[in-house]
Amino acid sequence: MDGSPLPTSAIPGPKRMSVVGGIWEQVKFDRDPVRYMYDLRSRYGDLTRFQTRAGTMLVAFGPEYNRQLHQETDLFHSRPFVLPGGLKTAQHRLRQSIFSLNEAEHKRMRHQLLPVFQRSRMDVHQHPIRGHVETALAAWRPGQVRDLHRDMHLMVWGVVRDLLYGLDDDTASEDLHHGMEHWMFQTFSPWVRAFPFNLPFTPYARMQLDARRLERKFLAIMRERRAGGCAGSDALSALLRFRTAEGKEVPVEELVGHALILFLVAYETTGNTLAWTLFLLSQFPQAQHDVLDELAAVGPNATYEQIDQLPALARVLKESTRLLPAVPYSRRLAARAGVFGRYEIPERTRVIFSHYMTHHMPEIYEHPERFAPARWDRIKPSPAEFLPFGAGPRTCLGSSLAQCIIKLAIAKILPRWKLDVVPHTRVDRLMGISLGPKHGIPVVLSKQDRDLRKSPVTGNIRDMVELDHPEPARRVRAAA
Numbered sequence: 232m233d234g235s236p237l238p239t240s241a242i243p244g245p246k247r248m249s250v251v252g253g254i255w256e257q258v259k260f261d262r263d264p265v266r267y268m269y270d271l272r273s274r275y276g277d278l279t280r281f282q283t284r285a286g287t288m289l290v291a292f293g294p295e296y297n298r299q300l301h302q303e304t305d306l307f308h309s310r311p312f313v314l315p316g317g318l319k320t321a322q323h324r325l326r327q328s329i330f331s332l333n334e335a336e337h338k339r340m341r342h343q344l345l346p347v348f349q350r351s352r353m354d355v356h357q358h359p360i361r362g363h364v365e366t367a368l369a370a371w372r373p374g375q376v377r378d379l380h381r382d383m384h385l386m387v388w389g390v391v392r393d394l395l396y397g398l399d400d401d402t403a404s405e406d407l408h409h410g411m412e413h414w415m416f417q418t419f420s421p422w423v424r425a426f427p428f429n430l431p432f433t434p435y436a437r438m439q440l441d442a443r444r445l446e447r448k449f450l451a452i453m454r455e456r457r458a459g460g461c462a463g464s465d466a467l468s469a470l471l472r473f474r475t476a477e478g479k480e481v482p483v484e485e486l487v488g489h490a491l492i493l494f495l496v497a498y499e500t501t502g503n504t505l506a507w508t509l510f511l512l513s514q515f516p517q518a519q520h521d522v523l524d525e526l527a528a529v530g531p532n533a534t535y536e537q538i539d540q541l542p543a544l545a546r547v548l549k550e551s552t553r554l555l556p557a558v559p560y561s562r563r564l565a566a567r568a569g570v571f572g573r574y575e576i577p578e579r580t581r582v583i584f585s586h587y588m589t590h591h592m593p594e595i596y597e598h599p600e601r602f603a604p605a606r607w608d609r610i611k612p613s614p615a616e617f618l619p620f621g622a623g624p625r626t627c628l629g630s631s632l633a634q635c636i637i638k639l640a641i642a643k644i645l646p647r648w649k650l651d652v653v654p655h656t657r658v659d660r661l662m663g664i665s666l667g668p669k670h671g672i673p674v675v676l677s678k679q680d681r682d683l684r685k686s687p688v689t690g691n692i693r694d695m696v697e698l699d700h701p702e703p704a705r706r707v708r709a710a711a
């Protein structure tokens with residue numbers, strides 16, 4: 232950096248904001264963060280400052296800021312993304328997770344969970360994952376219209392419940408699923424976030440009630456598991472074996488948020504990514520042909536190791552997570568005063584940064600809104616330029632598992648089923664814990680015959696992906 236750092240006040244942004252102005256900006260952001268971030272970048276560039284009564288907030292776009300935020304973990308702390316409740320409330324306990332730990336405590340928790348998610352475990356995980364995909368497909372019939380998003384979401388929920396939580400009681404888990412969905416919906420509602428006042432009959436009060444119910448359910452599961460010795464290789468058992476720095480057992484009440492948030496991020500992000508990837512494949516027949524050719528070459532009994540090596544499938548998944556990253560933005564909090572880019576920032580500055588905006592920068596990706604899996608043969612972006620699973624010491628713990636689920640599901644579904652999006656469907660985005668389709672993705676099922684055509688769709692998916700762009704001509708495969 233040249234010269235001495237500039238004061239924070241030199242960062243462009245709206246003038247000092249009133250309380251109402253601050254709430255209104257928050258509502259706009261929460262309703263559609265992608266739209267909001269596009270607007271912000273076109274108005275203020277790569278760094279915007281909001282000065283509110285709560286302090287300084289920055290919105291930072293691009294690899295330079297990403298690099299600093301991911302590497303300087305002593306300056307930039309992670310913070311909970313769930314709405315706060317009062318101290319000693321269930322809502323407060325449920326928001327405590329690995330995302331709220333930093334430095335030594337964070338390292339210890341990561342170390343505790345790492346064995347569950349190691350890549351080498353995928354060999355073991357692949358068999359139950361295939362079983363869950365088969366179960367989901369058992370109900371599919373030619374001619375049916377199904378919500379692809381819902382089906383993939385439920386399938387991934389089953390995998391996470393089984394592999395990460397060791398739960399198999401279907402009735403109890405359906406109840407749990409319902410409770411989690413309900414709480415999550417309230418927690419990420421822009422209106423609940425705008426008016427977080429615990430008054431009777433308000434959505435915020437309902438969220439607190441949901442939090443209490445959900446906490447009770449999780450605590451019952453956790454107490455039972457602990458009483459049983461929690462020796463399993465699943466994530467819940469590993470969490471329950473977590474000890475304080477002094478080696479003491481941690482009470483379940485202090486681990487309940489960890490258990491819940493891990494569960495939520497695991498199935499939400501993976502379900503959405505799988506649904507988006509199948510949607511993109513259905514809209515880009517050439518890319519689907521390439522994947523189908525590869526899958527045909529390895530055959531239906533291919534191991535995960537073989538499927539994981541398939542280049543066209545890998546390119547499609549990279550391109551899908553570039554265009555539609557399930558985590559489009561994240562946040563950090565300055566643990567002390569420091570220097571960010573060219574600017575001096577005060578302690579407790581909040582920073583939002585964006586995976587989505589980075590992935591859509593024309594400076595990094597030519598025609599960024601184009602679905603072009605072939606670009607991955609030419610480019611090798613740095614970890615600060617391509618970060619669907621984050622970067623640095625806080626890189627996603629579940630990335631290998633997520634990719635294993637997604638690739639195995641695609642390998643089972645596509646050779647058997649042709650998925651045609653119902654023509655003129657409206658596909659809009661919705662930001663909850665992750666970025667997904669707002670109204671689902673209705674598809675007509677038919678037996679795979681490789682007569683693939685894209686369907687016309689409407690909605691703000693078209694801001695994110697250039698759906699009408701013609702694909703490059705299909706490569707003719709050389710005769711053997």
Ligand code: HEM
Pocket residue numbers: 309329330341493494496497498500501504556557558561562586618619620621622624625626627628629630632633634
């Ligand atoms: C396609 C699916 C997924 C995507 C796109 C994704 C994305 C991400 C991203 C971007 C981060 C970093 C957030 C930040 O820097 O603030 C992250 C962190 C994390 N993810 Fe994932 N994730 C996925 C699946 C999973 C799964 C299946 C799990 C399993 C439980 C998981 C567990 C975690 C955990 C524990 C962290 C926090 C790591 C830490 O702070 O040390 N994720 N994920």
